[in-house]
Amino acid sequence: MQKGFQRVVLIGKYQSPEVAEAVSRLAQHLNGTGVDVLIERETATATGITSFPLADLAEMGTCADLAIVLGGDGSFLTAARRLAAQGVPLAGVNQGRLGFLTDIPRDAMFERIGEILAGRSQREERMLLEAEVLRGGSSVFQSVALNDVVLSKGESGRMIEFELHIDGEFVYSQRSDGIIVSTPTGSTAYAMSANGPILHPGVTGIALVPLAPHALTHRPVTVSDRCQIELVIPPRHDAQIHFDGQERFDAHAGDRLRIRRSVHTVSLLHPPGYSYFSILREKLHWSATPRLA
Numbered sequence: 479m480q481k482g483f484q485r486v487v488l489i490g491k492y493q494s495p496e497v498a499e500a501v502s503r504l505a506q507h508l509n510g511t512g513v514d515v516l517i518e519r520e521t522a523t524a525t526g527i528t529s530f531p532l533a534d535l536a537e538m539g540t541c542a543d544l545a546i547v548l549g550g551d552g553s554f555l556t557a558a559r560r561l562a563a564q565g566v567p568l569a570g571v572n573q574g575r576l577g578f579l580t581d582i583p584r585d586a587m588f589e590r591i592g593e594i595l596a597g598r599s600q601r602e603e604r605m606l607l608e609a610e611v612l613r614g615g616s617s618v619f620q621s622v623a624l625n626d627v628v629l630s631k632g633e634s635g636r637m638i639e640f641e642l643h644i645d646g647e648f649v650y651s652q653r654s655d656g657i658i659v660s661t662p663t664g665s666t667a668y669a670m671s672a673n674g675p676i677l678h679p680g681v682t683g684i685a686l687v688p689l690a691p692h693a694l695t696h697r698p699v700t701v702s703d704r705c706q707i708e709l710v711i712p713p714r715h716d717a718q719i720h721f722d723g724q725e726r727f728d729a730h731a732g733d734r735l736r737i738r739r740s741v742h743t744v745s746l747l748h749p750p751g752y753s754y755f756s757i758l759r760e761k762l763h764w765s766a767t768p769r770l771a
Contacts, residue, residue, distance in 0.1 A: 483543045483595045487516040487533045487566075489557050490525060490548035490573070497573050498525035500548050500584060504571070505530055507588055513595065516542060539564030544747070546571065546591065547580060551667075554579040555722045558624045558744045562606055567745035569594055578666055578761060581748060590749040600748040604663050604679060605703060606740035611719065613733050623721045624744055625664030627737050629709050629729070630656035630689065632718035637692055639715050643708040644701060654691040656717070659684060659707055659737050666758070668723065674698045679754060684739070709735040 488505055490497045505515045505527065516533040517525075533541050538561060545561060547554045548571045558568060558579075570580030571587045582590045593599065609627045611619040631638045638656060642649040660669035662677035665685055670676060674687035675698055682703040688696045701707070711717055711733050719727045719735060729735065759765050 483513075483597075485514040485516065485542050486544045486546060486595075487518055487538055487542040488521065488546050488548065489518040489535075489553065490521045491553045491556065493524045497548055498527065500571065500573060500587070501525050502527055504546070504548065504587060504591070508591075508595075511592070511595075518545075535560045538566050542566055544569065544595075548584075549573045549580065550575060551577065551579045552724070555624050556724060558604075559606070559622050559722065559724075562622065562624075562740070562742040562744050565745070567601070567747050569599075569747045578757060579663070579746070581752060581757060593749050594747050598750050600750070600752050602679060602746045602748065603743040604746055605661050605682070606742055606744060607659065607661055607684070607737055608740040609719070609721065609735060609737045611727060611729060611733055611735055613730070618733075619719075619727045621721045621725055621727075622740055622742075623664070624661065625667045625722045626658050626660040626669060627735075628656060628658050628668065628689075628720040628723075629711075629735060630718050630720065632716075632728075634716075637690075638717050639712055640717070641710040641712065642686070643710065644705050646706075646708075650696075651712075652688060652691055652693070652696060654696070655689040657689060657709065658687040659709075660687060661685075664722075666761075669698075672698075675700060676758070684737075703739045705738075707737040709737075711735075 490501045509515045517530045519532045545566050545568045547557050554570045571582045572580040607623045637653045639653045641651050658669045662679045662681050665677040669687045672687045683700045685700050687698045713731045717729045
């Protein structure tokens with residue numbers, strides 16, 4: 479077994495019998511192979527598994543060599559955002575629907591995770607976005623996102639208006655339902671549903687995808703990951719800012735949202751044979767046989 483993967487923490491957020499069973503089975507299996515197993519504290523509370531040592535997400539950089547997430551992509555996003563600064567690599571067992579990030583099938587998790595622990599894995603670095611909200615020149619909120627940062631109209635029944643600046647240069651003023659600022663990882667999430675481009679994870683770019691713009695000429699634009707993006711909310715407009723669809727900030731007129739690439743990355747470990755294009759074919763049904771009328 480590869481030295482460096484001796485202490486593994488299991489994370490599974492959903493309060494469901496299926497996840498609890500999967501976490502318990504995997505913990506017992508890994509423990510039987512000589513791996514030191516820890517259960518993330520909130521996972522233990524949700525699943526009722528208390529027979530293994532507990533670990534807090536904030537301290538995993540000092541107590542775990544690998545984090546395994548059992549759940550859907552939402553659970554994976556939560557763990558990735560909170561662990562990125564600690565440098566803990568992640569692997570995902572799919573207990574959800576799509577599984578773009580949690581790419582290990584549940585019925586093959588013992589074999590696939592065994593290969594990763596044995597050192598037969600593909601390591602991939604995914605970029606993060608860091609965002610800051612400025613109000614009156616002072617920072618009032620900060621967060622990170624693996625998928626996307628979304629400026630939206632929120633609960634309002636009308637469009638909002640905002641200005642887009644890139645590296646200090648004014649680009650346009652737009653009236654729309656908002657805009658998605660997406661990483662390549664997030665390009666197959668909300669951005670794709672808004673007709674944004676699919677970006678291969680190896681692309682060092684950030685996609686800007688308008689939401690229902692009130693102009694036929696506004697189109698998605700991909701910019702360099704070295705750019706600083708700033709969204710300015712003018713007077714008489716309020717908006718909401720969402721981070722990976724999990725964290726929200728209520729923005730007000732005059733606020734400035736600054737987004738740039740984070741200095742941290744998320745390390746994903748895939749089992750042998752992993753293929754990004756195979757995932758796209760499977761999840762997006764690219765090779766499905768056309769249905770006859």
